[in-house]
Amino acid sequence: MTAIVTRQLAKHYPEVRALDGVSIALEEHRIHGLLGRNGAGKTTLMQLLTGQVFATSGSMQVLGASPVENAEVLAQTCFIQESQKYPDTFRAIDVLRIAAGAYPHWDQAFADQLIDEFRLPVKRAIKKLSRGQLSAIGIVIGLASRAPITFFDEPYLGLDAVARRMFYDRLLADFSEHPRTVVLSTHHIDEVANLLEHVVILDQGRVLLDADTDELHHAAIEVSGRAADVDAFLTGREVLDRTALGALATATLTARDGDERAAREAGLDVSPVSLQALFVHLTRASAAAAAATASVSATDVANH
Amino acid sequence: MRIRNVVQLHTVNKLQAFGWPLVFMILSLALVLIVGSLIVNVAAADEPGARESMRQGMLWNGAIFALLGPLIGFGFTAMGQYFPLALGLGLTRREFAAGTALVFAGNAAFYAVIIAIGKAIEVATGGFGIGIRFFDVVYTGTGAWWQTLIQTFLLILTVMLVGAAITTAFHRWGQSFLWVFWIALAAVVLAFVAAILLSEPFQDLAGAAAAMDWGWWMLVLAALGAVGATVWLALVRRAQAR
Amino acid sequence: MLDDSKPLFVAVAEQIEDGILDGTYAEDDPVPSTNELAAFLRINPATAGKGFNLLVDAGVLIKRRGIGMFVAPGAREALRHRRRLAFQDQFIAPLLREAAQLGISAEDLADMITKEVAR
Numbered sequence: 001m002t003a004i005v006t007r008q009l010a011k012h013y014p015e016v017r018a019l020d021g022v023s024i025a026l027e028e029h030r031i032h033g034l035l036g037r038n039g040a041g042k043t044t045l046m047q048l049l050t051g052q053v054f055a056t057s058g059s060m061q062v063l064g065a066s067p068v069e070n071a072e073v074l075a076q077t078c079f080i081q082e083s084q085k086y087p088d089t090f091r092a093i094d095v096l097r098i099a100a101g102a103y104p105h106w107d108q109a110f111a112d113q114l115i116d117e118f119r120l121p122v123k124r125a126i127k128k129l130s131r132g133q134l135s136a137i138g139i140v141i142g143l144a145s146r147a148p149i150t151f152f153d154e155p156y157l158g159l160d161a162v163a164r165r166m167f168y169d170r171l172l173a174d175f176s177e178h179p180r181t182v183v184l185s186t187h188h189i190d191e192v193a194n195l196l197e198h199v200v201i202l203d204q205g206r207v208l209l210d211a212d213t214d215e216l217h218h219a220a221i222e223v224s225g226r227a228a229d230v231d232a233f234l235t236g237r238e239v240l241d242r243t244a245l246g247a248l249a250t251a252t253l254t255a256r257d258g259d260e261r262a263a264r265e266a267g268l269d270v271s272p273v274s275l276q277a278l279f280v281h282l283t284r285a286s287a288a289a290a291a292a293t294a295s296v297s298a299t300d301v302a303n304h
Numbered sequence: 305m306r307i308r309n310v311v312q313l314h315t316v317n318k319l320q321a322f323g324w325p326l327v328f329m330i331l332s333l334a335l336v337l338i339v340g341s342l343i344v345n346v347a348a349a350d351e352p353g354a355r356e357s358m359r360q361g362m363l364w365n366g367a368i369f370a371l372l373g374p375l376i377g378f379g380f381t382a383m384g385q386y387f388p389l390a391l392g393l394g395l396t397r398r399e400f401a402a403g404t405a406l407v408f409a410g411n412a413a414f415y416a417v418i419i420a421i422g423k424a425i426e427v428a429t430g431g432f433g434i435g436i437r438f439f440d441v442v443y444t445g446t447g448a449w450w451q452t453l454i455q456t457f458l459l460i461l462t463v464m465l466v467g468a469a470i471t472t473a474f475h476r477w478g479q480s481f482l483w484v485f486w487i488a489l490a491a492v493v494l495a496f497v498a499a500i501l502l503s504e505p506f507q508d509l510a511g512a513a514a515a516m517d518w519g520w521w522m523l524v525l526a527a528l529g530a531v532g533a534t535v536w537l538a539l540v541r542r543a544q545a546r
Numbered sequence: 547m548l549d550d551s552k553p554l555f556v557a558v559a560e561q562i563e564d565g566i567l568d569g570t571y572a573e574d575d576p577v578p579s580t581n582e583l584a585a586f587l588r589i590n591p592a593t594a595g596k597g598f599n600l601l602v603d604a605g606v607l608i609k610r611r612g613i614g615m616f617v618a619p620g621a622r623e624a625l626r627h628r629r630r631l632a633f634q635d636q637f638i639a640p641l642l643r644e645a646a647q648l649g650i651s652a653e654d655l656a657d658m659i660t661k662e663v664a665r
Contacts, residue, residue, distance in 0.1 A: 030592065031590055047545060050394065051391075051394075051396070052391045052392070052544065052545035053544045053545055054542070054544060069396045069397060069398060070396070071305065071395075071396050071398075071399060074394035074395070074396060075306075075394060078394065079392060079394065081392065084388070084389070084392050085385065085389065085392075086385075087317075087381065087385040087386055088381075088385060089317055089320040090317060090389075091317070094316045094317045095389070097312070097316050098309065098312055098313050098316055098389075098393065099393060101312055102306065102309050102393045102394060102395065103394075168588065169585070169588070172584060172585060172588065172589075172590070172591075173585055176580075176581035176584060176585065176591045177581070194554060194587075194588060194589040194590065194593070195588070195589065195590050196590065197590050197592050197593070213554070213593075214553050214554070214555060214593075214596070217552070217553040217554065218553065264640075264643070270551075271551075272550050272551045272552075274550070
C-alpha cells in the first residue's frame with residue numbers, strides 16, 4: 001500500500017516557491033529519507049502532508065485520503081518538527097500527557113523507558129530546557145506514539161553523537177518490532193544511510209532524486225589516478241565533480257555497468273560514493289546548472 | 305471529535321490554568337483588605353462619612369483585574385501558543401475551535417461563579433466589615449448577584465473571543481493588520497469624541513445610551529462577543545502553522 | 547564492518563557467507579533473525595532481509611516456516627566452490643596488476659608465495 005502520494009504538490013509563498021511541483025509515492029512500512037539543503041522544501045512538504053499548511057496547488061493523499069482537517073488520517077500521523085512551539089508555561093510532562101491522549105497507539109512503558117535513556121527532566125519548564133533536551137521530547141513522542149506514519153524533521157538538533165546513536169538504535173529496534181512508515185529528514189546523511197530504504201532528495205522545492213538506496217549504491221563512482229587517464233575515462237560521461245592536484249585527479253561520475261572493471265583496467269583507483277557524497281555532488285551540480293541557465297537567460301534578455 | 309484532548313491541552317497544567325489566577329485574586333484581595341483596614345482604622349477613624357465615601361469611590365476599583373487580566377490574556381495565548389501545539393499534535397482546526405470555545409465558556413462560568421459568590425459575601429458583610437469594594441465593582445456589575453453572574457460571564461467570554469480573533473488576524477496578516485486595526489479604532493474613538501463635543505443630537509443619543517438599562521448593556525456585550533467569535537472561527541479555518 | 551564497495555544487502559550476505567566458511571555457522575545451525583542482524587549491524591531490516599533472500603535463492607540458507615533460517619546442508623562446500631571461481635578475478639588479477647606496477651616478475655612472485663606459505 002502506498003502510504004503517501006503527492007501529485008504536482010506546490011506551495012508558493014510571496015517571497016519564495018517553497019515547493020514547486022513535487023510528485024512522490026512513499027510505500028508503507030519503510031524508512032524513507034528526505035534529504036535536501038536548508039530551504040529545499042523538506043519541512044514544507046511535511047507540513048503539507050500533516051495539514052498544518054495549505055497547498056497552493058497539486059494533490060496529496062495520506063493513507064488514501066486528503067489529510068487536511070481530516071481527524072481520522074491525522075490521528076494516524078505524528079509530526080516531530082524541530083521548530084515546534086510549546087506554550088510558555090508548559091513542562092515536558094504536560095506535553096507528554098497530551099501526546100499520550102492524542103495518539104491512539106501510544107505506548108507509555110516505551111515512553112518511560114525513553115525518558116530515562118535520554119535523561120529528560122520532565123518536570124522542568126520547557127523554556128529552561130537545552131536544545132538537546134527539547135529535541136529529546138520530540139524523539140520520545142515520535143517513537144512512543146507508534147503512529148502508523150511518523151515524520152521526523154531533523155529531530156536531533158542539539159543532541160550529541162551518543163544521543164543520536166541512541167535515537168537511531170531505538171528507532172530501528174522499534175521499527176523492526178512494530179513496523180510503521182517513517183519519513184526522516186536529516187543533514188547527518190552518512191549516519192542514517194544504512195537505515196534508509198528509500199531516499200527523496202529535494203532541491204529548491206523540486207525532486208532531484210527519488211530512488212531506493214540499493215539502486216543509489218551504484219549510481220555514482222569515484223575514480224582517481226593520473227589526470228590524463230582520468231580525463232580519458234571521463235570523455236562523454238556525466239561528470240558530477242572533478243578535482244586535480246598537479247598531475248593527479250579525482251572525479252565523480254554517474255556510473256554505468258562495467259565501469260568498475262573498465263576503470264581498474266585503465267589503471268585508475270575506484271572508490272564507492274557514499275550517499276552523503278552523492279547528495280553533495282548532485283545538489284552542487286543542480287545549483288551549477290541553475291546558475292548556468294540563469295546566466296544564459298540573463299544574457300538572452302540583454303541581447304534582445 | 306477529540307474535544308477532550310483540546311480541553312486537556314488547556315487544562316493539563318493545572319497550576320497555570322487555575323492556580324495562578326486564583327492566587328493573584330487572593331493576593332489582590334488581601335492587599336485591598338489591608339490597605340482598606342489601614343484607611344478605616346487610621347485615617348477615617350473620626351469621620352463618620354469617610355467609610356461611605358470610600359465605598360463609593362471604590363466603585364471603580366480595578367483590583368479585580370488581577371484575576372481578570374490573566375483571563376483576558378488567555379484569549380490571546382490560546383491562539384498564539386496553544387494552537388501551534390494543537391496543529392503539531394495532529395488536531396484539526398475544527399476540533400481546536402470547538403474545544404477552545406468550550407474552555408473559554410467553562411472558564412467564564414467558573415470565574416463568574418467565584419466572583420458572584422465573592423460579591424455576595426462582600427455585600428452581606430458590608431464590604432468585609434471595613435467597607436471596601438473588590439467584587440462589587442462597576443466591571444462586574446453592582447446590581448443583584450445574578451446580574452453580576454451574567455455580566456462577569458459575558459465580560460470574560462467576550463474578551464477571550466475578541467482576543468482570539470485579534471490574535472488569529474494578526475498571525476494571518478501580520479503587522480499591517482495591527483496598523484489597520486488600531487487606526488480604525490482610533491478613528492472610531494475620535495469620531496465618537498468629536499460627535500459628543502460638536503453634535504447636540506448625538507449628545508442626547510449618547511446620554512440615552514449611557515442611561516440604558518443593564519439588560520441592553522448586556523446585549524451589547526453579547527453582540528461584541530458574537531462578532532469576536534464569528535471573526536475568530538472564520539479566520540481559524542484558514543490559519544496555517546508558521 | 548561492512549564492505550562499502552558493494553550494495554549493503556550484498557555485503558550483509560557475504561558476511562553470513564564468511565561465517566559459514568569459517569565454521570561459525572555449521573550446517574543445520576540457525577542464523578540470526580532479520581531483526582537481530584539488522585539491530586546488530588545497525589541497518590534497515592529490509593536490507594538484512596534482502597541479504598538473507600539472496601542466500602536463500604543461492605541455496606546457502608533454507609527457510610523453515612515459523613522457525614527461522616538455517617544453514618543448508620552442503621552450503622560450506624558450495625560456497626567454497628563459488629568463491630574459488632571468483633578468487634582469480636578478486637585476488638589474482640589485482641595482485642598481478644600491483645606486481646606489474648612494482649616491476650615484480652612472475653618468478654619473484656612465485657618465490658614470495660613459497661616463502662609466505664613456509665612461515
